[in-house]
Structure formats: structure tokens, C-alpha cells
Amino acid sequence: MSTSSSRATQGLGRLYDSVVDTIGNTPSIRVNNLAPEHVELYVKAEYFNPAASVKDRLAISIIEEAERSGALKPGQTVVEATSGNTGIGLAMVCAAKGYPLVITMADSFSIERRKLMRFLGAKLVLTPRAEKGFGMYQKAKELAEANGWFLARQFETDANALVHENTTGREILGDFEGKRLDYWITGYGTGGTISGVTRLLRKERPDTKVVLSEPANAQLLGSGVAQERDENNAPAASHSAFEPHPIQGWTPDFIPYVLQEAVDKGNYDELIPVPGPEGIAWSQKLAAQEGIITGISGGSTFAVAMQIAEKAEPGSVILCMLPDTGERYLSTPLFADIEEYMTEEEITLSKSTPGFQME
Numbered sequence: 001m002s003t004s005s006s007r008a009t010q011g012l013g014r015l016y017d018s019v020v021d022t023i024g025n026t027p028s029i030r031v032n033n034l035a036p037e038h039v040e041l042y043v044k045a046e047y048f049n050p051a052a053s054v055k056d057r058l059a060i061s062i063i064e065e066a067e068r069s070g071a072l073k074p075g076q077t078v079v080e081a082t083s084g085n086t087g088i089g090l091a092m093v094c095a096a097k098g099y100p101l102v103i104t105m106a107d108s109f110s111i112e113r114r115k116l117m118r119f120l121g122a123k124l125v126l127t128p129r130a131e132k133g134f135g136m137y138q139k140a141k142e143l144a145e146a147n148g149w150f151l152a153r154q155f156e157t158d159a160n161a162l163v164h165e166n167t168t169g170r171e172i173l174g175d176f177e178g179k180r181l182d183y184w185i186t187g188y189g190t191g192g193t194i195s196g197v198t199r200l201l202r203k204e205r206p207d208t209k210v211v212l213s214e215p216a217n218a219q220l221l222g223s224g225v226a227q228e229r230d231e232n233n234a235p236a237a238s239h240s241a242f243e244p245h246p247i248q249g250w251t252p253d254f255i256p257y258v259l260q261e262a263v264d265k266g267n268y269d270e271l272i273p274v275p276g277p278e279g280i281a282w283s284q285k286l287a288a289q290e291g292i293i294t295g296i297s298g299g300s301t302f303a304v305a306m307q308i309a310e311k312a313e314p315g316s317v318i319l320c321m322l323p324d325t326g327e328r329y330l331s332t333p334l335f336a337d338i339e340e341y342m343t344e345e346e347i348t349l350s351k352s353t354p355g356f357q358m359e
Contacts, residue, residue, distance in 0.1 A: 059089030061163030084113030091120035133252035164196025191259020298322035
């Protein structure tokens with residue numbers, strides 16, 4: 001039997017010295033079943049990174065840039081405040097490179113994130129959810145100052161946008177070389193993705209419209225209210241427009257300094273708010289109808305992408321960022337309606353033949 005038409009693989013043509021060498025080069029995947037017929041809609045699937053989120057890029061950049069500058073000493077403890085994905089990425093990188101890691105995180109974020117960080121060898125210090133992102137951030141600063149630890153400063157460090165300029169942005173340009181790219185759509189957590197990628201897009205693909213999104217009930221940028229900052233550009237207080245929202249990893253209760261670059265330079269063309277329930281619904285549709293597993297943040301970005309796609313000119317090409325995997329949300333509302341045992345339909349299927357039925 002001939003196998004000439006069968007799917008086959010041949011390897012990547014190289015061996016890797018460390019898991020950190022597999023970060024980046026995530027695929028842009030066409031959406032076939034959900035996208036309107038008059039456009040081409042793609043998603044950049046960041047869950048193909050080794051620790052399953054876009055924050056792997058940030059984690060390796062923070063550690064390696066600090067190693068180069070001497071700010072991080074061999075064996076020194078790293079500490080950071082995170083909603084989860086940066087902590088998981090840092091835990092992976094620190095495990096591979098031999099650095100102890102302590103994470104501070106509000107107790108409102110998913111159990112899976114806590115367990116993954118501990119599974120990767122990190123220590124986790126929880127802070128009260130009432131104190132929001134600002135509270136976990138201040139706790140990390142306290143621990144760093146008290147113990148002489150290296151504070152990663154994901155919300156302020158130059159290493160954040162830099163890695164997205166050097167990797168994410170370059171990958172997008174390479175993937176769409178010789179092809180239209182009419183819209184690029186992203187949300188923001190630290191702001192590193194939009195600030196870094198738009199350094200390249202504004203220069204090399206100026207016709208590409210950049211669309212930024214934030215939660216509908218926490219429109220920090222949409223409010224027009226400036227962020228209070230201290231002398232190190234860290235947040236001095238929670239932002240007045242913040243409300244708790246279900247899009248974990250998106251929009252902390254302050255405007256990160258890294259994001260401020262994109263704001264000040266006008267590096268996005270449109271700001272579109274999205275309700276959390278819409279993000280949940282579109283994440284579920286992506287999984288069930290495309291086989292693409294992303295979290296609430298990815299679903300929320302995709303919800304905005306679908307809005308853009310519906311009104312875009314025929315032939316438009318759209319790229320949407322998917323920051324992480326849906327498996328990080330098993331204990332959140334994203335999976336609340338997913339049955340653990342069997343649905344009524346599945347029970348009926350089981351009873352349709354006589355054997356091997358559950359009691």
C-alpha cells in the first residue's frame with residue numbers, strides 16, 4: 001500500500017540543549033469554521049511555547065537580560081508578582097537555569113496556576129484578593145528588599161517589550177511576508193506584546209491596523225485617567241477605573257509602564273472593550289468548532305477579532321493573538337458547564353447497547 005499521500009513528519013532537523021531553547025516560533029493558524037467567508041482569519045497560538053503561554057518569552061528575556069547586565073547573580077532568588085502565566089514561565093526558566101523562585105499572587109486566580117508553579121519548583125505566596133494586583137506587586141517588592149532577591153519587574157522592565165520586538169514581531173513579519181496583513185489584534189497584561197510588536201509593525205507594515213482590547217468593566221485605557229506612578233515607574237496605587245473581571249492575565253488594576261509606550265506613541269488604531277462572558281463563549285467555540293484550545297484571554301481577543309472580521313473588507317487578512325492554553329482554566333467559569341460525569345445524551349448513548357454500563 002502506498003503511503004505517498006499519508007501525513008508524515010521528519011523531525012525539526014536539530015537537537016535542543018535546553019527547554020528554554022524551544023521558546024518562540026509559535027504558529028499562525030487559519031480559522032476555518034468560525035471565520036466569515038469573505039476574510040482570512042488567523043490566530044497566533046502562543047500555547048505552543050514550552051510552558052504553554054506567551055509569557056515564556058517574557059520570562060526568558062527577563063532572566064537572560066539580567067544575567068547579561070549582572071543584575072542577577074548565580075544562585076540568587078528571583079521574585080515576581082504575577083496572575084499566573086508569567087510565574088509559570090519564570091518557574092520553567094528558573095528550573096532549567098538553577099535559580100530559586102518565589103511568586104506572589106492574589107488568591108483569586110485559578111488553582112491550576114498555583115499547582116503548576118509549585119510543580120515546577122517555585123514557592124508561592126498568596127495575597128488577599130481584595131488588594132488586587134497592586135497588593136501582590138507590593139508584596140513582591142517587600143520580599144525583594146527584605147531578602148536581597150532579584151525582582152523581575154515584568155511591568156516596568158525593558159526586557160519585556162524587547163523580546164516581543166525581537167521574536168513575536170519578527171515571527172509575524174516572517175509568517176506574512178509577501179501577504180496582506182490588514183489587522184493585528186491583541187489584549188494587554190503587562191503591555192509587552194503590543195509595545196514590542198508595534199515597534200516593528202509601525203515601521204515595516206504601516207498599513208496594518210492595530211486593535212487593542214481590554215475588559216468592558218475595567219476600561220483603564222478607555223477611561224482616559226492617567227496611572228499614578230512612583231519614582232521607579234511602578235504603580236503607586238490601583239487605577240480608579242478597575243473592577244474585578246474574569247479575563248485572567250489581562251488588565252491588572254493599574255496601567256503597566258511597559259504598556260505606556262504604545263499609549264504615548266499612539267501605536268494602536270482602535271481600542272475595543274469586550275465583556276468577559278463573550279470571551280468565555282468564544283473560547284468554547286474555538287475549542288468545539290476549530291480544535292483550538294485557548295483560555296479566556298484568548299477567547300476575548302478572538303471575540304474582538306470576530307467583530308473586526310464581520311465588518312472588514314472582502315479579502316482582508318486578520319491575525320489575532322491567543323496568549324495561552326485553555327487547560328489553565330479548569331477551575332474557572334470557562335469550564336463551569338462542562339460535565340465531569342456524563343451528560344443526559346451520553347447516558348442515553350451508554351444505555352443504547354446492553355454491556356459495560358455505569359451504575
